[in-house]
Amino acid sequence: MSFFEWFLEAGVNRKGVRVNCDSCGCSFMSRLKPLRQFCSRKCASHSRRKKILLKCAQCGVFFERAKSRTNCSKHKIYFCSRSCKDAGQSLSGDCHAIRPKHYGMGVLGIKSPSVTNLVKAGCVNCGLTTPFLLFVHHIDGNRKNNKIENIEVVCANHHAIRHLKKIDSSWIFSTSSLTPRKFLDYLCGALV
16 A cells, blocks of 8 residues: 545545546545545446447447346347347348358359350340340359350240240240250240
8 A cells, every 4th residue: 555645535635645536447535444445436336237348340449348248149249239130140240150051252253244245135035135134144054154155145925935835736935944955945935
């Protein structure tokens, strides 16, 4: 304990010691008996709080959260608000650890310039160039195979023809099936 000093408290000379507040760290004069730990009631109540200081993973703002609520995070990544969490989790966000697997990698191969040029060229069968009526069709049916050799641009009618299935003697539309390539010329000719 350091040397005592005299100080004025409520108009009365008191004997005390200069100490640092345990909460905010500022220096203050405390009576010898009992020696106070905090400079004010605000600092005393702040020290009793069971909150900890965290940094938002998206915006970098510091915020407080109850210690019991920090156990809820699987990845130990914390956000100041729901909007920051949603922004961090989105495909354009920086937080890859909490992104669900069904979001994928966020890379869409069909946005490449070569595919854009195919769309500008129009439908491979009828030449229709209205962009909102065109579809990018995967020839082998695998939507993950975005090689330029596997992609063709077709209008809505010709895209429907590429998903026909022959049952008995009639052709029926089915999104899960692909029309055999040898029948496409025959079916496209029947459309005209």
